[in-house]
Amino acid sequence: MNRYYWILGAFAALVALLAVGLGLNPRDVPSPLVGKPAPAFNLTVLATPDKTFGPKDMAGKVWLLNVWSSWCVSCRAEHPVLVEFGKKVSVPLIGLNYKEVRGDGGFDMSKMAAEDEKKLAFERANAWLSQHGDPYKLTVMDLDGRVGIDYGVYGVPETYVIDKAGVIRMKHTGPITPDVLGQKILPLLAELNK
């Protein structure tokens, strides 16, 4: 009789292990960038194409970097949360537009000149922001996704919390839900701004 309890126990342990495993999100890959300085970049600003912006311009401030694109469906889902955030919270939110044109998949990039891509990207990004609201202090344009690679972007939207020293303190992959914002991001921002 005793050994049946044993087998039952082992089975229960297996079920528990699998249940925990199924509950995990395989997309949620821990970023090695957390705790490291935010990679430098120098990209054109969407609203003022004659100017560039980089993380060094935010030195001494706690800020958020949100990676988005007009072709990204989940970005549209999270956007109202960001718009609401922009109205209520004074922490600057910087947008990083990721591969606006070439990420879309609907264009044959071998037939498009760099100038045309840039023009189209700015048009599309501006149109999207005027349609859905613009919570960003400013948005920079990562046309070829090179900066995205430095930030380990693999699924837009992604959001980074960067502290006063320019160190990445948190990375969230996927759309920001009110829960994520309220339970993870806002408390962290409050702590960093203390």
Place this chain on the structure above:
Amino acid sequence: MNIRALIAVFIFATFFGSTATNASSTTEAALAADPVAEKRLQHLSEELRCLVCQNQTIADSNAELAQDLRREIRGMIKDGRSDKEIIDFMVVRYGDFVLYRPPVKGITLLLWGGPVALMLLGLVVLIRYLRRRATRIADDQPLSADETSRADALLKENTQK
């Protein structure tokens, strides 16, 4: 040409043809001018996981990100960077998860040691079972004289029929 040679040529052509199309699909607009670099790219990208379709290597995946990363690796090969530098470049950005063969360290100990531990556990259980069985057999008493004669009688009865 006999039929066997023909078959051999056919098999060789199919195999070679399939690997050739495979290579061209993963290297896009190609850079076949430098076969050594392409070979390194192929080798490196087979070691790296694509984060978009997580069960595919960067070599196999046709996801946007995999294409970008292949472009990135190609650039680094052109710049004369070593394999280790290129792999490190990926790990710094995407973590050990990009490696199809993650390094042995604290957090990956279960991953590497798990199968060995399970096999050892199985061996222990097996050995214990075999030992117990052996003592049980040894404990079995041989038949007594009375039992032997009865068994003989039964056997005889069976063969007479």
